[in-house]
Amino acid sequence: MGQITEIYNALLETTTYEWTETRHTVEEVAAWLGRQQESGRPVLVAVEVDEVVGWASYGDFRDSTRRPGYRFTIEHSIHVREGWWGHGIGRALMRGLAEHALGAGKRVMVAAVDGTNERSVAFHARLGFVEVARMPGVGEKWGQRLDLVLMQHDVGQLVASLAR
Ligand SMILES: CC(C)(COP(=O)(O)OP(=O)(O)OC[C@H]1O[C@@H](n2cnc3c(N)ncnc32)[C@H](O)[C@@H]1OP(=O)(O)O)[C@@H](O)C(=O)NCCC(=O)NCCS
Structure with a gap:
């Protein structure tokens, strides 16, 4: 839990990648892990020797309880420890x-990326995500207006391409 929180917070004070200035706490992450587990949603961790070097998860893209039409679409989060990039x-x-999402009957994965996060945009593009929208000035951090880049991929196609 502590290592997931640490990775989550690592770039908070130096980048606008996460649109909050408030550090995540272990308690908050523990509560979120519990909710993910209850709802059958994954939280995956990558471990090297005994160190967590990355984690990833997905949740609703938009509220699929109130608007079930969104239930086949998910938005993911992915964070790798900086020393392990590349x-x-x-x-x-x-x-x-993607394999979990396919098994859960999901069809579309969406990455919602801070416009300054060129690394994440390049990573998702490399995996075949297509930029479908760039929303100017919808976010703000440290008084700076931020753009949101929405990138999407068909889940079945993503699984097939990553299996190769
Ligand atoms: C974005 C991030 C998850 C990528 O993780 P990573 O472990 O470095 O990515 P990988 O090494 O698995 O790279 C996968 C592919 O993307 C490509 N890629 C990764 N970063 C890239 C970059 N900056 N520019 C170009 N291509 C890049 C790699 O070349 C690789 O291609 P290949 O497998 O065909 O050789 C990682 O940099 C990160 O955690 N960044 C900070 C947090 C963040 O921005 N999360 C996403 C929020 S939307």
């Missing part, structure tokens, strides 16, 4: 997530 951890986590 070692295939993100790809492996996405493979696990």
Whole structure:
């Protein structure tokens, strides 16, 4: 739990990737893990020796309880420890997530990426996600207006491409 929280917080004070200035707490992450478990949604971790080097999860894209029409679409989060970037951890986590999503009957995966996060945009594009929207100025951090980049992929196609 502590290591997931640490990775989650790592870039909070130096980048606008996460649109909050408040650090996540272990208690908050523990409560979220419980909710993910109850709802059958995955939280995957990548471990090297005894260190958690990344984690990934997915949830509703929009509220599918109130609007069930969204129930086949998910939005994911993925975070790899900086020292481990470029070692295939993100790809492996996405493979696990996509396989879980396919098994759960999901059809579309959406990445909602901060417009300054060129690394994440490049990573998702490399995996075949297509940029479908760039929403100017919908976010703000440290008084700076931020764009949101929405990228999407068909779940079945993603599983097939990551299995190759
Ligand atoms: C984005 C992130 C998850 C990528 O994870 P990673 O473990 O470094 O990615 P991988 O090493 O598995 O790379 C997978 C592919 O993406 C490509 N890729 C990754 N980063 C890239 C970059 N900055 N530019 C171009 N391509 C990139 C790799 O070349 C690789 O291609 P290949 O498998 O065909 O060789 C990681 O950088 C990260 O956690 N960033 C900070 C948190 C974040 O931004 N999360 C996403 C929020 S939407």
